[in-house]
Amino acid sequence: MDVAQALHMNGGDGDYSYSNNSLLQRKVISMTKPIIDDALTNLYSALNFPKTLIMADLGCSSGPNTLLVASELVKSVDKIRQKFGNDESPEIQIYLNDLPQNDFNTIFLSVSKFRKNLSNQMVSNNSSSPCYISGVPGSFYTRLFLRKSIHFVYSSYSLMWLSQVPEMIDINKGNIYMSTTSPPSVIKAYREQFQKDFSMFLKCRADEMVSEGRMVLTILGRQSDDPCSKECCYIWDLLATSLKDMVAEGLIEEEKLDSFNIPQYTPSPKEVRNEVEKEGSFVIDRLEVSEVNWDASTGNNLNLSEEEDVQGYNMGKCMRAVSEPLVLSHFGESTIDEVFKRYAENIKSSMSREKTKLINVTVSVTRKG
Numbered sequence: 001m002d003v004a005q006a007l008h009m010n011g012g013d014g015d016y017s018y019s020n021n022s023l024l025q026r027k028v029i030s031m032t033k034p035i036i037d038d039a040l041t042n043l044y045s046a047l048n049f050p051k052t053l054i055m056a057d058l059g060c061s062s063g064p065n066t067l068l069v070a071s072e073l074v075k076s077v078d079k080i081r082q083k084f085g086n087d088e089s090p091e092i093q094i095y096l097n098d099l100p101q102n103d104f105n106t107i108f109l110s111v112s113k114f115r116k117n118l119s120n121q122m123v124s125n126n127s128s129s130p131c132y133i134s135g136v137p138g139s140f141y142t143r144l145f146l147r148k149s150i151h152f153v154y155s156s157y158s159l160m161w162l163s164q165v166p167e168m169i170d171i172n173k174g175n176i177y178m179s180t181t182s183p184p185s186v187i188k189a190y191r192e193q194f195q196k197d198f199s200m201f202l203k204c205r206a207d208e209m210v211s212e213g214r215m216v217l218t219i220l221g222r223q224s225d226d227p228c229s230k231e232c233c234y235i236w237d238l239l240a241t242s243l244k245d246m247v248a249e250g251l252i253e254e255e256k257l258d259s260f261n262i263p264q265y266t267p268s269p270k271e272v273r274n275e276v277e278k279e280g281s282f283v284i285d286r287l288e289v290s291e292v293n294w295d296a297s298t299g300n301n302l303n304l305s306e307e308e309d310v311q312g313y314n315m316g317k318c319m320r321a322v323s324e325p326l327v328l329s330h331f332g333e334s335t336i337d338e339v340f341k342r343y344a345e346n347i348k349s350s351m352s353r354e355k356t357k358l359i360n361v362t363v364s365v366t367r368k369g
Contacts, residue, residue, distance in 0.1 A: 011103025059158025194265035206281035221361035316344025
């Protein structure tokens with residue numbers, strides 16, 4: 001699998017688009033806002049009230065969440081500026097980065113409306129912070145920006161994606177991800193690929209960021225030390241079940257299933273800390289764990305009624321928006337609707353029986369001088 005080509009969210013604004021099925025991710029962004037505000041406050045003070053700020057959202061995807069992040073960053077900086085009694089608003093450049101197959105066109109078509117809405121909000125608050133938006137296609141596991149040019153880096157729900165499917169010496173038979181039935185060599189391959197990728201990410205950002213620059217990263221993760229724990233693997237187990245059922249019915253070849261592996265690793269807080277400290281360019285300011293229900297629209301409700309399934313948030317559609325390009329690239333178009341129909345049914349059934357949640361690991365760091 002060519003991850004750079006296959007790994008992107010569903011574009012456009014259709015029924016299965018990421019744009020219309022990313023409420024959960026939006027909730028996670030809102031949950032981490034206090035950590036972002038804290039990092040920006042410390043940055044603004046450390047840089048002695050700069051006249052320009054260069055920021056980057058890495059793994060920005062497309063849809064409303066992308067420009068929500070940009071808007072929140074600008075408004076946060078302006079509130080901080082007022083808090084310090086500074087009359088002059090800094091000019092802000094925000095780079096939006098994702099892999100080349102990301103739907104950048106949808107983002108760019110929304111920029112004019114974003115600027116108008118942001119301007120109206122700022123004027124109503126007697127504020128003005130000029131903001132400039134640019135797209136930067138490419139892998140964040142490589143250098144993206146000029147050396148020592150970036151003040152603030154943000155990334156949410158992106159760094160669990162690996163640069164490639166781990167190279168495995170054993171077949172991960174019957175699985176599409178790490179599982180309790182996976183050979184130990186498969187678990188080791190996944191862990192080592194994450195360590196390699198995250199270390200490279202940190203090294204690249206260290207080159208690009210100014211001294212005292214801040215970075216806030218939220219990664220889909222786990223609390224347990226066990227990389228095969230239910231809290232991080234269950235969502236993919238349900239997709240694997242759907243695919244195995246189709247193999248049993250002769251709709252998918254078994255070899256196709258056995259050769260498909262999700263390029264993702266959900267780290268524990270300990271693993272994140274270890275990699276940051278090992279790379280050595282950043283100081284950890286905060287390292288926190290949070291959780292969000294699969295059904296992000298219903299708080300802590302455990303049951304998903306038929307009415308909620310129609311009117312509320314649909315985790316099945318969310319997972320299709322996230323994973324359809326990966327599944328499509330491997331299994332082809334002829335089976336795609338049936339795969340995700342079964343996957344959605346498995347997800348709905350699971351949510352009706354038990355509390356289902358995702359774990360987030362958020363780390364806030366400062367670039368050493």
